Amino acid sequence: MRHGFLLFVDEAGDEGIERIKPIDADGSPEYFVLSGVLVRTSSYHALKSAFASAKKIINLQPHEEIHFKNLSEDEKRRF
Template sequence: MAAGTPDPYYFAFIDEAGDPGLKTVRPIDPVGGTEWLCLSAVVVRAKHDADLVNWVRAILLKSGVRNRSDLHYRTLADYRKRIVVSELAQLPIRAFVVASNKKNMRGYRNMRAERIRSQQWFYNFCLRLLLERVTDFCYQHAAREGATGRLARPIRESAFFSPIDVAAHLL
């Protein structure tokens, strides 16, 4: 980190599933964007950062998954999913999901948001909602501990687990 910047107290692993397209949306349109846009975050205290890889390895081992180093819930057999969820529930993590069913937004435009000159105004809006919830949790959690100046560092995706898989199925 830059000189004078405190180390983060939390890491927020962020991922998405789907796409932010609103012009055409499946299944209404034969060709179009995905029906859902989901953004998720798994928040963990920085002191547990070194434990993450071992947690995932232990969950994979306990659920009987071999020859994989990453955890993707959607690829697991149903009986393994139950084991994974049970194990994740025991960990000191917090999961968040913003899920938008885009069928009712098909063709919607927000001219005010589009003035920011971003092709991803809808994605950015959903990400803002997610980050508001994550930062509020971190603030409230740190306040309960009597801590101040606790920073959360957002991290996009992870090499060993998919937050969208973890969060979507924990909640």
């Protein structure tokens, strides 16, 4: 097995700066968040399995992406 790391990166918000809320009601949010998690490649299969199990809990298919903004409060807690 190769040794190394995998970096998973995600963003939330909008990087647009022409119009910003709350000054402009139709503008971009005030915040843009960029985050990541670094995992060892040796942990990848366990991580993939954990996500598959979590997706079953909230009735998502394996190929579907998880978007917390689309989950109910109950689904967020269960996930």
